[in-house]
Amino acid sequence: MKYDHDDIIEKATTLFWQRGFHAAGMRDIQQALDMRPGSIYARFQSKEGLFKLVVEHYAQNSAERLKQVAEAASPLDALYRFFETALTGPDEQRYMRQCLLVKSIAELELIGDIARKAVIESMQTLKAGFKDIIEACIEKGELPEHTPTKLAAEWLQNQFVGLRAFALMQDENTATIQMIDKVILDLKGQWPQKTH
Amino acid sequence: MKYDHDDIIEKATTLFWQRGFHAAGMRDIQQALDMRPGSIYARFQSKEGLFKLVVEHYAQNSAERLKQVAEAASPLDALYRFFETALTGPDEQRYMRQCLLVKSIAELELIGDIARKAVIESMQTLKAGFKDIIEACIEKGELPEHTPTKLAAEWLQNQFVGLRAFALMQDENTATIQMIDKVILDLKGQWPQKTH
């Protein structure tokens, strides 16, 4: 094995994150990984197979970070910092403001079945991560007892998705920070009744 | 002029809305419009030129609908119904739940300069539409006087963007409806201080 596996996946992650699945051509991939097509196909079967590994690697990483938030002394503070870090990175890492998974969802129909399944499953993994954070906040008394955890988790993930798209278009961070503040306020705020 | 211009644009809108800019190939377009490549290029210069017109047509339509919301007797109620209509359409029109502009933003880097400019300008037009709605709500006493209109407009648009992505993945509408309820609650809720 000439090339290190983790190193390959990370380089591929950067490329797919920047360009998306479709726009990252095999020749881009060959260049980014410094590998010839035969090697890539022998290892990963196809472009889609490589992408699937990238998605899984990314989701695993993200889930780990969400877990750290849930386990923090103050999960609510940690959540704030998590949002801040993810959404206001330096300009040369602007592409990282967009979630790789969200970006993939936008082109879900162009992706094959295998990778599509990996994307959707990863989104559900992260939703579970957000739910753990909500529950940790309640346990630590940072959110009211009656907060509907399932709904709040879906809402929180959705806010994160929306904010990543928002942050991507912002030139400066002040507006993004205000949006994060609003998220924290609304998290503590009212929730709709289940019966409609 | 053999083919009706508006009819062409609407057919093209449907295709781009369903498939996105990149995935909608020229041969798909030729089939959808029942036109040969030469005709299309003589009229619209390029695929991008056609897409630009589609985006502008779509934005104009959307802005008109936002204007109707702002001019309603109860803008807040009209806003609720606007969200509901946009996000819970029938399954065969599921693609319409995603905003064409948001979908385009996801592939902004793959689109040429001309169409990209049209997309970004359209987003700003719609932001102005959301601001008008906020101001109408305040004027009618449906939102507190001290609501920060610029921030609230950005926030509302962002909620809309996020919810469209959310609704796209939902199998049933109950979760989406709850999210809309939450948006209305948060709109009436607290806002972060400008100084940070």
Place this chain on the structure above:
DNA sequence: TTATCACTTGAACGATCGTTCAAGTAAACC
């Protein structure tokens, strides 16, 4: 020593991409 295995190379393949162009058509203007 030989066989097997997991990779590696780089030329080449067929398919599809957006686009061009010579040629035709029908209405409008001089």
Place this chain on the structure above:
DNA sequence: GGTTTACTTGAACGATCGTTCAAGTGATAA
């Protein structure tokens, strides 16, 4: 009637796409 204008056709172009494959390489097992 002739010219111009605004389309229209459909074959064909070069570029790029993801992928394949015959031929190597070097480590491991028998």
